[in-house]
Amino acid sequence: MNRKFCSLIFVAGLTATAAFADETIDMDKQPNLSADEIRASLFPHDDTGCDPIEAAKAKMTCMGFMPTPKVFSLPSKIVFKLGSAELSEEAKRYLNKFGPTVSVLEGTDLKVLITGHTDATGPHALNERLSQQRAESVKTYFVRNFGAPSANLVTVGVASSRLKLPDQPAAAENRRVEIGRK
Template identity: 30%
Template sequence: MRNITLALLCTLLGAPACFAQEPVPSTPTTEEIVRSLNPTTAAQTRSLRGIQVVPGKEAAPPSIDLTINFPYDSAKLGGEEMLVLKRLGSALQDPRLASYSFLIAGHTDAKGSEEYNQKLSEARAKAAREHLIFFYDIDPKRLQAVGYGKSKLVAPDQPESAANRRVQIVNLGPSS
């Protein structure tokens, strides 16, 4: 029955729609976001992923990459993105993170010019920041928005991959 349903969908939607080119990443839970951004638990989480800390080298600040897709040529947030931002907003309200400041870093893939991608990544980071401030009452002093355009690809071997289109949240340390 499942194969018949899939075949019917492929017929209705067209064959290319049946073969996703890239896997859809799962949205982390609020607790996963808190653990990834909390300096006391992030090191434990990272070691589980096989990331090793080199003695004498400062560890990177706790961070998490979140997939917040935007419509083409837009910084407007849609429905699925609201779920990601809801979980992020709840995480930033959590008492374990309440005393920290965060960087909201927008990234794009390599399609388009450097200037275009830079402006787009800045607009998207700003949209996420403003949403968190307005809907989750996060103190604006705790959130910095910056765009990196296509300069920091997470998948450099696949520069046009959707994986590169992301918003990264980085713990900047105690807020002032």
Template identity: 30%
Template sequence: MMKFTQLAGRMSALAAAVLVLSACSSLSKVKSDGTTDEPVWPRWDKVTFHKTRGTFPDAGSLVQVKPGLTKDELYYLLGRPHYGEMWRPREWNYLFHFHTPGQGTNGVTTCQFKVLFDRNMFSNETYWHAVDPENATCPPQLQEPATPVQQQQYHRYTLSADVLFAFDRSSEQDLQPRGREELSELVDKLRNFDQLNSITVIGHTDYLGSDAYNQRLSQQRAETVRRYLTAQGLPADKIRAVGMGESQPVKQCDNHGGRSQLIACLQPNRRVEIQVDGYGSR
């Protein structure tokens, strides 16, 4: 990793080298099929996640980005986008750094990466944009992952939050018997994996309530499930919990009818997804 002073020097060089671009990261005119005729790049110094730093991505994860991924799958591979986004954005933007001895500032090349989504929120086109140096090749010669992609398996298990928890609840004491049973069955499956690399627990809510409340509820539910998996013997250092709030609905409902009908209609959006990186289950 770069020292802070090196990073400060590199950012100063970037300020002189980079053209002033639009500060908004969602201005590209994205077509319904997830393509654009002219990608618009946000300013490098308007990063809202990791604050002007961006990240050093994993090369093995980058080569797995392809059309047809969901936002959850992309989040799993690259993390959250580095620029602030509007609700249900059709593009995600990242600021990535790569160690390139003898090239770039302090041996680091900086690139922006954009992923566009179609109207169904599946990834389609991707774009690279050189930041420092301006004529850099982005991405710079990515290496294939040590484990061939075809041997890696990504499994997703979706559990209804209404099965796991009472409505609007999130603590371990609120886990319902059927929910505990389903989680225990999942633990038995995961114990039989020949290799278990990581587990990501992702909480989702419906849109009832404020954004802040739903974000907190989804994170708390994900944390509760993470603790339960750990208590059942799965490795704590390989499990992380993420709350997505109401940002990724799978069903839209109108507001006609009473509240109980609306709650029932929105049920599929209240869920906990468990993404597993592992292979060779017996």
């Protein structure tokens, strides 16, 4: 194959990857997403129409161009109370939209990443522990209420290292959970 042509393909691939890298859907701006829209964003079909969840269940892999999965940041109006990892009833209503997707991962090697965050108040060690607890509370909710396979749900706490509002480190909006793919 022509070297110039290969270089163009490589550069185009890098550009496409950079354009979609780490795209976060802020559910403050899109609060009415359906369970189907969430599934399609977390586990998008490739350009041939291959469903990655169904392919994984059959121990196969989709071979077409696969769009980059999205990350969901739960709405700021359902943030955690200061020092708490307890899910509010409104938070549970939002998490219910993810239930149909996480419940069908049994028998696959596909992983959902649940990331807990804190604001920048309090000692770092406490925030690390609290952010992990927030992620774990979401995982527990999915396992108990939707039968989601625990092994397919990966949790991580990042404390205040990735603030949603960096110019307001103590803002309640920083106390959140994000759900994406691992």
